[in-house]
Amino acid sequence: MNLLQESHGEGYQIRRYSPTEILIGERPLQRSLLLAPDQIDAEWGPNHADALTRDHIEQIIALSPELVLLGTGSRRAIFSTPEQQRWLQLFPGMEIMDTGAACRTYNLLLSEGRRVVAGLIIETNLT
Numbered sequence: 001m002n003l004l005q006e007s008h009g010e011g012y013q014i015r016r017y018s019p020t021e022i023l024i025g026e027r028p029l030q031r032s033l034l035l036a037p038d039q040i041d042a043e044w045g046p047n048h049a050d051a052l053t054r055d056h057i058e059q060i061i062a063l064s065p066e067l068v069l070l071g072t073g074s075r076r077a078i079f080s081t082p083e084q085q086r087w088l089q090l091f092p093g094m095e096i097m098d099t100g101a102a103c104r105t106y107n108l109l110l111s112e113g114r115r116v117v118a119g120l121i122i123e124t125n126l127t
Contacts, residue, residue, distance in 0.1 A: 013025070
């Protein structure tokens, strides 16, 4: 899905999203990534929401976000274990949604000049 028709924000913008790839500028990425207006960490992430750890969340928070988006793959993940609840409390305003919705929301918030950081999971097989 193409996401940008015109660029209005400062920073890295998501141009296109599919379940297997995110295009940022002219750079295609086929694995989970951490995205801020001024930084891309293509080595950030888990390959599935179940593999998300407190360390992944702390890496997001270390970027000093105003807002945090967590794209959990093809579906919005439900985090219900006590451990997951504890690390989600590290940033109470974190929005959890499917990765496509997180990509769209990231671009919208970036265009508003917000310091948004997104952890975007692209689900891959372990085989």
